[in-house]
Amino acid sequence: MISAEGFLGTVVLMSLLILSVSFLLTVLRVLKGPTLPDRILALDMLVAIGVGFLAVTGIGSGVTFNVDIAIALGLVGFLATVAFARFVLSRSKAASEVLTEKKHD
Amino acid sequence: MAATDPGALGAVLSGPVASGDWLVIAPVVIAIAAGALLLMLRHHLRWQAAYASGCLLLMLAANAALLVRVLSDGPLVMTMGRWLPPFGISFAADALGASFAVVATFVALICALSSARDIDTTGRRYGFYPFLMLMMAGVNGAFLTGDIFNLYVWFEVFLIASFGLLILGSEPAQIDGATKYGILNLLATALFLIATAYLYGAFGTLNMADIAVKAAGLRGSAPLMTIATLYLLAFGMKAAAFPVNFWLPAAYHTPRLVTAALFGGLLTKIGVYALLRSLVMIFPVERAALSEVIEWVAILTMICGVMGALAQTDVRRMFGFLVISGVGIMLAGLALGSPLGVSGTILYAVHSMLVMSALYLLAGAMREMGGSFLLTELGGIYRKSTFLTAVALLIFLAAAGLPPGSGLWPKVMLAKAAIDGGGWLLAGAILATGFMTSIALGRVFVLAFWRDAQKAGPVDSTIKSVPRLAIYAPLVSLTIPIVVLGIIPEQFIRIAELASAGLIDVTAYVRAVFPAGGS
Amino acid sequence: MRSLIFRTAAPYLTALMLLFSVFVLLRGHNEPGGGFIGGLIAASAFAIHGIAYGVPTVRRALHFHPMAISGFGLLLAAFSGLVSCAFGVPFLTGLWISPAILGVTVDLSTVMLFDIGVYFVVVGSITSIALALEDREEG
Amino acid sequence: MGTGAHSLTFLALLLPFLGALAAPLLCRALKHNAAWPLAAVPLFIFLHLVGFLEPIAQGRPVAGGFDWIPSLGVRFSWYLDGLSLTFALLITGIGTLIVLYSGGYLKGHAHQGRFFSFILLFMGAMLGLVVSDSFIMLFMFWELTSITSFLLIGFDHDREAARRAALQALVLTGMGGLSLLAGLLVIASITGVTELSSLLSSGPLVRQSPLYLAALLLVLGGAFTKSAQFPFHFWLPNAMEAPTPVSAYLHSATMVKAGVYLLMRLNPVLGDTVAWETLLPMFGGVTLLVGATLAIRQTGLKMMLAYTTVASLGLLVMLTGFGSERAIEAAVLYLVAHSLFKGSLFMVAGSIGHEAGTRDIRRLGGLSRAMPITFAAGLLAAFSMGGLPLFFGFVAKEEIYAGLAVGETWPMLLGGVAIVGNALMFAIAFTVGLKPFIGTTGNMPKNPHEGSLLLWSGPLVLAVSGLGAGLFSGTVHAFGSSPMASAVVGATVEVTASSVPHAGLPLYLSIATIVLGVAAYLSQDRLRQSMANILAAIGWGPDRGFDQVMRGLLRLSFAVTRVVQNGRLDIYLTVTFVIVAIALFVPMVAYGELPAMPEVPRLLLHEWTIVVIAVIGLGAVLYAQDRLTAIVSLGIQGFAVALLFMLFGAPDLSFTQFMVETLSVVILALVMTRLKLSPSDHRPAREKALDLTVATACGAGFGLLLLKVTQLPFDDTLSQFYQAHSLALAHGRNIVNVIIVDFRGLDTLGEIAVVMVAGLAILALIRVRSVPAADPQAVMEKR
Amino acid sequence: MIDALQNYLAAALILVGSTFSLTASVGLLRLPDLYTRMHAASKAGTLGSCVVLLALAVHADDPAISLRALAGIVFFLLTVPISSHLLAKAAHRAGYALWEHSERDELQTALEQEASSASVADLRNSSQP
Amino acid sequence: MSRYLNNILLALVWAALTGSFTLANFVLGLLLGRLALYLVREQLETRQGTYRGGKIVSLAVLFIKELVLSGWRVATLVTSPKMQIRPGIFAYPLSVDRDFEITLLANLITLTPGTLSVDVSEDRTTLFIHAIDCSDVEKNIREIRYGFERKIEEAFR
Amino acid sequence: MEAVFSLLVALFFGVGIYLILSRHVIRIVLGIAIFGNAVNLLIFTSGRIMRETAPIIPGNLDLLPGPAANPLPQALILTAIVISFSFFAFILVLAYRAYQEIGVDDTIGMRISEPRDDALPPMGY
Numbered sequence A: 001m002i003s004a005e006g007f008l009g010t011v012v013l014m015s016l017l018i019l020s021v022s023f024l025l026t027v028l029r030v031l032k033g034p035t036l037p038d039r040i041l042a043l044d045m046l047v048a049i050g051v052g053f054l055a056v057t058g059i060g061s062g063v064t065f066n067v068d069i070a071i072a073l074g075l076v077g078f079l080a081t082v083a084f085a086r087f088v089l090s091r092s093k094a095a096s097e098v099l100t101e102k103k104h105d
Numbered sequence B: 001m002a003a004t005d006p007g008a009l010g011a012v013l014s015g016p017v018a019s020g021d022w023l024v025i026a027p028v029v030i031a032i033a034a035g036a037l038l039l040m041l042r043h044h045l046r047w048q049a050a051y052a053s054g055c056l057l058l059m060l061a062a063n064a065a066l067l068v069r070v071l072s073d074g075p076l077v078m079t080m081g082r083w084l085p086p087f088g089i090s091f092a093a094d095a096l097g098a099s100f101a102v103v104a105t106f107v108a109l110i111c112a113l114s115s116a117r118d119i120d121t122t123g124r125r126y127g128f129y130p131f132l133m134l135m136m137a138g139v140n141g142a143f144l145t146g147d148i149f150n151l152y153v154w155f156e157v158f159l160i161a162s163f164g165l166l167i168l169g170s171e172p173a174q175i176d177g178a179t180k181y182g183i184l185n186l187l188a189t190a191l192f193l194i195a196t197a198y199l200y201g202a203f204g205t206l207n208m209a210d211i212a213v214k215a216a217g218l219r220g221s222a223p224l225m226t227i228a229t230l231y232l233l234a235f236g237m238k239a240a241a242f243p244v245n246f247w248l249p250a251a252y253h254t255p256r257l258v259t260a261a262l263f264g265g266l267l268t269k270i271g272v273y274a275l276l277r278s279l280v281m282i283f284p285v286e287r288a289a290l291s292e293v294i295e296w297v298a299i300l301t302m303i304c305g306v307m308g309a310l311a312q313t314d315v316r317r318m319f320g321f322l323v324i325s326g327v328g329i330m331l332a333g334l335a336l337g338s339p340l341g342v343s344g345t346i347l348y349a350v351h352s353m354l355v356m357s358a359l360y361l362l363a364g365a366m367r368e369m370g371g372s373f374l375l376t377e378l379g380g381i382y383r384k385s386t387f388l389t390a391v392a393l394l395i396f397l398a399a400a401g402l403p404p405g406s407g408l409w410p411k412v413m414l415a416k417a418a419i420d421g422g423g424w425l426l427a428g429a430i431l432a433t434g435f436m437t438s439i440a441l442g443r444v445f446v447l448a449f450w451r452d453a454q455k456a457g458p459v460d461s462t463i464k465s466v467p468r469l470a471i472y473a474p475l476v477s478l479t480i481p482i483v484v485l486g487i488i489p490e491q492f493i494r495i496a497e498l499a500s501a502g503l504i505d506v507t508a509y510v511r512a513v514f515p516a517g518g519s
Numbered sequence C: 001m002r003s004l005i006f007r008t009a010a011p012y013l014t015a016l017m018l019l020f021s022v023f024v025l026l027r028g029h030n031e032p033g034g035g036f037i038g039g040l041i042a043a044s045a046f047a048i049h050g051i052a053y054g055v056p057t058v059r060r061a062l063h064f065h066p067m068a069i070s071g072f073g074l075l076l077a078a079f080s081g082l083v084s085c086a087f088g089v090p091f092l093t094g095l096w097i098s099p100a101i102l103g104v105t106v107d108l109s110t111v112m113l114f115d116i117g118v119y120f121v122v123v124g125s126i127t128s129i130a131l132a133l134e135d136r137e138e139g
Numbered sequence D: 001m002g003t004g005a006h007s008l009t010f011l012a013l014l015l016p017f018l019g020a021l022a023a024p025l026l027c028r029a030l031k032h033n034a035a036w037p038l039a040a041v042p043l044f045i046f047l048h049l050v051g052f053l054e055p056i057a058q059g060r061p062v063a064g065g066f067d068w069i070p071s072l073g074v075r076f077s078w079y080l081d082g083l084s085l086t087f088a089l090l091i092t093g094i095g096t097l098i099v100l101y102s103g104g105y106l107k108g109h110a111h112q113g114r115f116f117s118f119i120l121l122f123m124g125a126m127l128g129l130v131v132s133d134s135f136i137m138l139f140m141f142w143e144l145t146s147i148t149s150f151l152l153i154g155f156d157h158d159r160e161a162a163r164r165a166a167l168q169a170l171v172l173t174g175m176g177g178l179s180l181l182a183g184l185l186v187i188a189s190i191t192g193v194t195e196l197s198s199l200l201s202s203g204p205l206v207r208q209s210p211l212y213l214a215a216l217l218l219v220l221g222g223a224f225t226k227s228a229q230f231p232f233h234f235w236l237p238n239a240m241e242a243p244t245p246v247s248a249y250l251h252s253a254t255m256v257k258a259g260v261y262l263l264m265r266l267n268p269v270l271g272d273t274v275a276w277e278t279l280l281p282m283f284g285g286v287t288l289l290v291g292a293t294l295a296i297r298q299t300g301l302k303m304m305l306a307y308t309t310v311a312s313l314g315l316l317v318m319l320t321g322f323g324s325e326r327a328i329e330a331a332v333l334y335l336v337a338h339s340l341f342k343g344s345l346f347m348v349a350g351s352i353g354h355e356a357g358t359r360d361i362r363r364l365g366g367l368s369r370a371m372p373i374t375f376a377a378g379l380l381a382a383f384s385m386g387g388l389p390l391f392f393g394f395v396a397k398e399e400i401y402a403g404l405a406v407g408e409t410w411p412m413l414l415g416g417v418a419i420v421g422n423a424l425m426f427a428i429a430f431t432v433g434l435k436p437f438i439g440t441t442g443n444m445p446k447n448p449h450e451g452s453l454l455l456w457s458g459p460l461v462l463a464v465s466g467l468g469a470g471l472f473s474g475t476v477h478a479f480g481s482s483p484m485a486s487a488v489v490g491a492t493v494e495v496t497a498s499s500v501p502h503a504g505l506p507l508y509l510s511i512a513t514i515v516l517g518v519a520a521y522l523s524q525d526r527l528r529q530s531m532a533n534i535l536a537a538i539g540w541g542p543d544r545g546f547d548q549v550m551r552g553l554l555r556l557s558f559a560v561t562r563v564v565q566n567g568r569l570d571i572y573l574t575v576t577f578v579i580v581a582i583a584l585f586v587p588m589v590a591y592g593e594l595p596a597m598p599e600v601p602r603l604l605l606h607e608w609t610i611v612v613i614a615v616i617g618l619g620a621v622l623y624a625q626d627r628l629t630a631i632v633s634l635g636i637q638g639f640a641v642a643l644l645f646m647l648f649g650a651p652d653l654s655f656t657q658f659m660v661e662t663l664s665v666v667i668l669a670l671v672m673t674r675l676k677l678s679p680s681d682h683r684p685a686r687e688k689a690l691d692l693t694v695a696t697a698c699g700a701g702f703g704l705l706l707l708k709v710t711q712l713p714f715d716d717t718l719s720q721f722y723q724a725h726s727l728a729l730a731h732g733r734n735i736v737n738v739i740i741v742d743f744r745g746l747d748t749l750g751e752i753a754v755v756m757v758a759g760l761a762i763l764a765l766i767r768v769r770s771v772p773a774a775d776p777q778a779v780m781e782k783r
Numbered sequence E: 001m002i003d004a005l006q007n008y009l010a011a012a013l014i015l016v017g018s019t020f021s022l023t024a025s026v027g028l029l030r031l032p033d034l035y036t037r038m039h040a041a042s043k044a045g046t047l048g049s050c051v052v053l054l055a056l057a058v059h060a061d062d063p064a065i066s067l068r069a070l071a072g073i074v075f076f077l078l079t080v081p082i083s084s085h086l087l088a089k090a091a092h093r094a095g096y097a098l099w100e101h102s103e104r105d106e107l108q109t110a111l112e113q114e115a116s117s118a119s120v121a122d123l124r125n126s127s128q129p
Numbered sequence F: 001m002s003r004y005l006n007n008i009l010l011a012l013v014w015a016a017l018t019g020s021f022t023l024a025n026f027v028l029g030l031l032l033g034r035l036a037l038y039l040v041r042e043q044l045e046t047r048q049g050t051y052r053g054g055k056i057v058s059l060a061v062l063f064i065k066e067l068v069l070s071g072w073r074v075a076t077l078v079t080s081p082k083m084q085i086r087p088g089i090f091a092y093p094l095s096v097d098r099d100f101e102i103t104l105l106a107n108l109i110t111l112t113p114g115t116l117s118v119d120v121s122e123d124r125t126t127l128f129i130h131a132i133d134c135s136d137v138e139k140n141i142r143e144i145r146y147g148f149e150r151k152i153e154e155a156f157r
Numbered sequence G: 001m002e003a004v005f006s007l008l009v010a011l012f013f014g015v016g017i018y019l020i021l022s023r024h025v026i027r028i029v030l031g032i033a034i035f036g037n038a039v040n041l042l043i044f045t046s047g048r049i050m051r052e053t054a055p056i057i058p059g060n061l062d063l064l065p066g067p068a069a070n071p072l073p074q075a076l077i078l079t080a081i082v083i084s085f086s087f088f089a090f091i092l093v094l095a096y097r098a099y100q101e102i103g104v105d106d107t108i109g110m111r112i113s114e115p116r117d118d119a120l121p122p123m124g125y
C-alpha cells in the first residue's frame, strides 16, 4: 500500500492532467466562439480552472501561499468578465457592428 | 566575494556614509520628490514653474558639487540599502556621468524657465512640470547609476516622461509623431532589456564595474560579441543612429518647443552616453571588433542627418535632422575608441546638449518674430531684432562647428583623432557634415533673418506676443556657455579627457565601486 | 452599469477587495504579494465600483484625484529612502523598529513604508487610467 | 621681447573685436564721425606693428603668446616675420583708411554702426589669421574671416543678389576652411607639430611623407577657394554686392590674399616639389587669363576691378608656385603693389558711384573737373597698376618678368600668360582710373562733386603710397620686401628691384605689356562686345553652376530623405527588425557564438500542456479573424505564461502576471469599445512573407542566443547572497519581495515613477483635446 | 493518522473538483448557446474550483491557510453569480439570441413591450410642446 | 444592513485572511474595514433589517445542498450522450422587494441547478430567469418560491 | 528545460514581431504585449530554470531548506512587467487617440507628422 503522501502526489498529478485537459477544451471554446460572449464566458471559465490549478499545485508542492493568488485571480477574473460584459453592452448601442461581427465569425 | 555568513556583517554591509556621499543620489531624489509633489499640487498652476525651476536649480547645485568632488577625488560611489556592491544597486558618479548630469540639468533648468511662456494652462494642469521633473530624474539616474539594470529603469523613466511631454497638446501631428516615437523607442529599450537579460545570464551580475572586471574572464566562452552588438543596436536606436533613427524626425517637431528643446538636448545624448558606458567601458574588445561597423554607421548617420536637414522647409524638422548628424559625429569617437576620440565625443555631446536645445528655443523665437516655422514663410527677423539675429548667428556657428561656437573644439578633436587613427573617410565625413550644416543653417539665416518678411499683414493669430525678455533670457543663458565653450574650452576639454580616461581605463572606477579589492 | 444585482453587491465586493488588497500589501515581505499586486487589486476594486456606479461616484469616494494619490505614493517611497539620511546609512536602507502596540510587537520599517508607497502609486495610477477610460465611455 | 610689448600685442589682436563691440554705440553718438575714433583702432595696431619692422628686418621674428588650450596643445601664439608683418601692416594700414572711407561712404546709413562692427570684426579676424602661430588659431581666424565676410557681403540683405553672394562666399570659403583644417591636421599628424614657427623648421619631413599629396591638396583646397582661383573664382565678383568699402578692403587688400598668404607661408614646407610647381602655376595661370578676359567684358567699374583681382590672385599663385627665388620676390612685390593700387581704385570707383549714381563705364565721363582729387588718386593708382616706371607696380612687374624669363618652355608659357594678363589689367586700370574723368560729361543720374575728406583721403593716401613705395623702393625692400621674401623662401633673400627702368629683357616685356595694354584700352568696346558674344555662346559658367549644385544638393537631399525617412511606421519597424536579425546572427555566426545542440528536455505532462496552451494562444492571436478574438486569445497566452511562472517557482511573478494580463485585457476591451477597426489583415502576400521571414529570423536569433547563454556555467553568487541574507538582515522571507523593496529598492523606485508618469500621461492623452469633439470621420474628411 | 485522513480527504476532493471542472469544460463545448453554456461554466466550474479550494483547506496544516481558503470560496461564490448574470444580461441586451430550439424568451417579450410603450411616450413628449 | 455589522464582518474577514484572531489584529481589521466602508459609504443600503442567525444557517445549508446538486445535474447532463434540453427564459414574479434580498435571491438562483438570473425588471417586481429545462415554468417558479425565497424572507425579516 | 523555454521565447518573439510588423495599430499593440511576455520569459530563462520551489523561506526556518528558483530574475521581471504594462497601457491609449485624431488604424495612413506630400525646400536665397 502506498503512503498517504504518495497517494496524494499521484492524485495531484492526475488532477493536474485532468485540469490541463479542461484547459485545452476551454481554450477550444475561446477559439471557436462563435460569439463574443461565448469567448468571454470561456475566458471566465479559464480563470476558474486556473484557480483550481493553483489550488492543486499548492497542495502538491505543499506551498500554501497559492491560496492568495487563487483568490486574487478569482477577483480579477471577475473584474475581467464585468468589464467585458460592460463592453458587450456598450457595443449593443452600435447594433450594426454586432451584425458585422457575427458575419465575420 | 563577500562572505555569506550572516554574522560577519562587516563583509555584507557597507560602513556608514559621509553626508557628502549623498551628492551622488541627491539629484535623482530631488527630482523624484519634486515631481511627485508637483503632481499632488497639479492644480496650483501659478507656483509650478517657480517650484520646478527652484528644484532644478537645487539639482544643478548638487550636480555641480558632485562634479567638483569627482574631479578632485575620483569616482564617488554609494551603494543603496547599505549592501555591498554588487549585491545592492550602486550609484557611481565618474567624470563622464557627473559632467553630463550637470549640463543636462542646466539645459532642463533653462527649459523650465522658458516654459513660462511656452506651456499653457492645460499643459500645466496635465502635468508638464511633473513630466519634466521625472524626466530629469530618469536622465540623472541614467548618468549616475552604476548598475546596468538600474540604467534600464532610468531609461524607462525618462522615456515615459518624454511620452508625456510629447503628447501634451494632443494635436494630430503630435499623436502621430508620438506613436512612431513611442513604438520605436519602446523597442529600443526592450532591446536594451533583452541584451541585459543575456548579460545577466552570462555574468550573473548587473553591476557595471563587476561586469567590466568579469568580461575579461568570459571572453571566448560567452557570446559577448552578440551581446555587445545588441547593446550597440539598442543604444544606437536611442541615440538615433542611422539606420534606426526614424523616431526622431517623426516626432521632434511636433511638441511644444520647450519640449523639443529638452528632447533635442538630452535624449539622444543619453543614448550616446550609454554607448560609451557599455562599449568603451564594459566591452572594449568587442567595440574594437565592431569599430568598422560603427564607423560606417557614424558616417551614414552624419550624412543622412545633414542631408535630411538640407531637405527641410520646417526649421524644427531641420533641427531634428541636425541632432541626428550630431549623433553621427559623436559616434565617430566611439568608432575610433582612442582617448582623443572618446573625449571628443564627450565634449561634442556636451556641446550638442547646449546647442540643440538652443536651436529649438530659437525656433520658437523665430516663430514669434517671423510668424512661422517654414522657410518659405519666414523673413524679416533681422529687421525686427538685431539682438536675436546676433544670438541666432552665434548658435548657428556653434551648431556648424565654426568659431566662436562650442562645436569647433570637439570637431577638431574628432577630426584629429580620425586622422591620427587613419580614419580618412571618417575625418572627411566629419568635416563635410560641418560644411553641409553651415549650408543648411546659412540658408536659414539668409531666408529667415535677412530676407524681408514674406507675409503681409498680421502674423498667425495663435502666436502670443510675449515680452522679449522672456524670449531672450533662456536663449542667452544657453548661448553664454556655448560661446564660453568656444572661446575658453580648456576646462571643458580637461574634464572630457578625464572622463574618457576613466572610461578607457576602468581601474579607478572599479576601485571606487569595490574599495575592498573587489569581487 | 445599470443592474440592480450588480449595484447592490458592488459596494460589498469593493470593500472586500480593498481589504484583501491591504492584506496582500502587508504580507508581501514574507509571502507573495506586496505593494504592486495589492495596488492592482485595490485599483480593480475601484474599477468595479466605477463600472457599477459610474466614474463620478468613485471620484467623490476617493476625495483626492487618483493621480494625487499616486504622487503621494511616490513621495512616500522617496521619503522612506530618505529616512536613512538621518542614520548615516545609504539611501533606501531598510530601518526597523518593533514597538509594542496593544501588547503585540509590531515590526515597522521603512521597507514597509516603501511598499505602501508602491501601493499608493499603483492604486492612483491604475485607477486614474481606468476612470479616465470609463469617463470617455460615458461621454 | 618684454612682457609689456607682449601683452600690448595681445591687446592689439584683441582691439578690433573690442572696437566692433563699441562701434554701434559710438555710431549712435557720433553718427558717421565715429569713423575717426574707430580708425584709431587699426591705426594704433599699425603703429604698434611698425615697431616690429626693425627687429624683423634684422632677421629676428617676433613671437609671443600663452597657453590657451594646453590639453590640446593649442597656444594662443603669434609669430611675426617678414611675411606676416607685411600682411599685418597692409591689413591695419589699409584698414585705417577703409574705416575712414566707410565713414563717408555710408554717411547717414541706418546701420552704419553695424557696418563698422563687421569691418572691425573682419579686420580682427584677418589680423589674427596672418599673425597666428598655431594651426588651430590659424584655422579659427580663417573661418572667422569667412563668417565676417558673409556678414559684410550680405550687408544689403534686402537684395536677393546680396544674400546669394554672401551665401556663395560662405559656402565656398567655408568648404575651403574645412579642407584647410584637414590639411593642417594631416600636417600635424605627420610632423607632430602644431605651430607654424616649429613647422617651418621641420625640414623636409612633410615633403617626404606618403601623406604629402593629401596634405597639399587639402591645403590648396583652402587656399584656392579663399583666393578665388579658377574654378572657384566666381564668388569674388559676386561679392561686389557688398558696399564698396568692403570690396575695397576684403577683395583687394585682405581676405582674398589669405589664400596667397597661406601658400607663401607654407612654401618652405610644401613647396619645391613637382606637384607644387605644377598645380600652383597651372591654376594661377588659368585664373589670371580667365580673370583678365572676364574683366574686359564688364561694364561696371567695380566688376572690372573685381575680375582684375581674380587675375592678380592668379598671377600671385602662379608666381608663388613657380619655384624660383626671383618669382617669390616678384610675388611679394606684386602683392604689396596690388594691395595699394587696388584698394585705391576700388575706393575711387566707389566714390564715383557714390557721387555719380552709377558705375557703368558707358555712362561715365568728364568727372575730372567735379572730382579732381579723386581723379588724382585714380590716375596715380592706375599708373601703379599699369606698371609705369617710378611706381611700385613697375617694380613688381619688372621682377615678375625677371622671374619668369628664364628661357625654358614652361616659364615662357607662363610669361606669355603674364603678359596677356597684365596688358588686359593695364587696360582696366586706366578704364577705371582715367576714362570716367576725361572726355565728355556722361549721362549720369546724379550731379557729381567731390566728396568729403573721409571719402577722398583713403584712395589718395593709398595711391600716393604706391608712388612713394616706388620712389623709395630701397627702404621698402629693406623693411618689407626682403624680410617677406626671405620668410616665403625660407632663406635670407635680398630684394633689389628698382622703380627706375634699366634695359633688359624684363623692361622689353614691360614695354610690350604696356603697348598691348594701350591697344586693349583703346579697343575696349570692341573687345567687351566680342567677349560678351563668346560668353553668351558658352552660356554656362561656374556661377550658374553654383546654383545648379546648390539646387542639386537640395533635391538630392530631399530625395535621399524621402527614402530613408519615408514617414511610414511599418517600414521603420521592418528595417529595425531586419537590423535586429542581422545584429543577432552576424556576430553569432562570425564569432562562433552559436549554442550546442541541447538535450531533449524533460517536462512533466501538465507542464507540456501549459506550454502547448501558450503556443495555442499565440497561434490564436495570429490567426484571429477579428480583433476581439485576438484580444481574448491574448488573454490565453498571458494566462499560460502566468501558469508557467507558477510551475517554475515564481509565485510572485505568476501573481503579477495574472493581474497584469487581466488588466491589460480589460483596458484593451475598454478602449476597443470606441474603436471601429477593420478586422482583416489586407497586406499583400509578398509583404506577409517578408514580415514572416523577419519575425522568424529575429525569434530564432533570440532563442539561439538564449540557449547559448544558458549553456554557460552560471555564477549565482548574487542569488546565494540574497538567499542567505534575506531573512537575517532584511527581515523578509519572500526573497523576491526583499529584492524588490530592499536589495534593489532603487529599481522599484524608478519603476513606480514609471507607473505614476504613465498614469499621468494617459490622463493627459485622454483629457487634452486639440479640437473639441474630434470625430474621426470629420478628421478624415478634413484631410 | 489525522494526517493520512487529511491526505485522503484532500485527494478525494481534488479528484472530485477537477472532474467537475472537466465536465464543465465539456459542457462548455457541447451545449448549444451562450445561455446554456453559462449553466455549465457558472455551476460546475465554480463547484470544481470551490471543491479544490476546500481540498486545500482540508490539507493545510495551518488553520490560517484553511481559513483563507474558505474565504476564497466565499469570494468565489460572491463574484461568480454576479459576473454570470452581468454577462447574460449584457449578451441578451446586445441581441445575442437564445438557441433556436429554446422554449420561450419572456424577457425579450417584456423588453419589446417596454420599447413600444416607450416610443408611445416619446411621441407624447414630442407632441406636448 | 447596519454599517457596524458590516464593519464587524469585514474585521472578521480580515482576521480570517491574516489567520490571526488576536485583539490587535481584530482592531486593525475594524479600522481597515471602516476605511473600506468609508470609500463606498454612499452606495451602502441604509435601511435597517433584522437578522435571524439560525435561518441564515439554514439558508446556507440549503444553498450548499442545491449547489452540489446543481453541479451534479449539469455534469450528468453534459456528459450524457444525447443532451435532451429545453431551455428558455421565464419571468419570475418577486415577492421580496429589498435590493439586498433580490440580489441574494438572484445570486442563489444563478448558483443552483439549471437556472440563471438574467435580469431584474426596472420596477423590481420580476426576475427573468434562464432555465435549462423550461418545459414546466410553474414548477420552476414554485421551487424557487418555496425554496430560497421563503428562506430569505425568514432570515431577513 | 532551458531548451524548451528558449524555443518558447523564440516563438513569443516571432509572433510578437510578426504582429508588430503587420501595419494595423491594434495588431501592433497586441504584438507589443506578446513581445513584453517574450522578454519576461527571456529574463526568466537566462537566470536558469528550477521547477516548483519558490524562493520563499518557510515560516519555521531561517534559511531556504534546499535549492530554490533564482529570485533575482524574478525581481527583475517584476520590475519589467510593471514597466511594460505601463507602456502597454500608454501605447494602447495612444493608438486609440491616434484613431480618433487621425482617423486611421493603419500605419500607412499615419502621415500627419511626416506628410506624404512634403514640398521641396525653397530653392532661392
Ligand code: NA
Pocket (backbone or CB within 6 Å): B263, B264, B265, B266, B267, B268, B269, B323
Ligand atoms: Na536628442
Ligand code: NA
Pocket (backbone or CB within 6 Å): C028, C032, C033, C034, C035, C036, C037, D652, D736, D737, D740
Ligand atoms: Na511583491
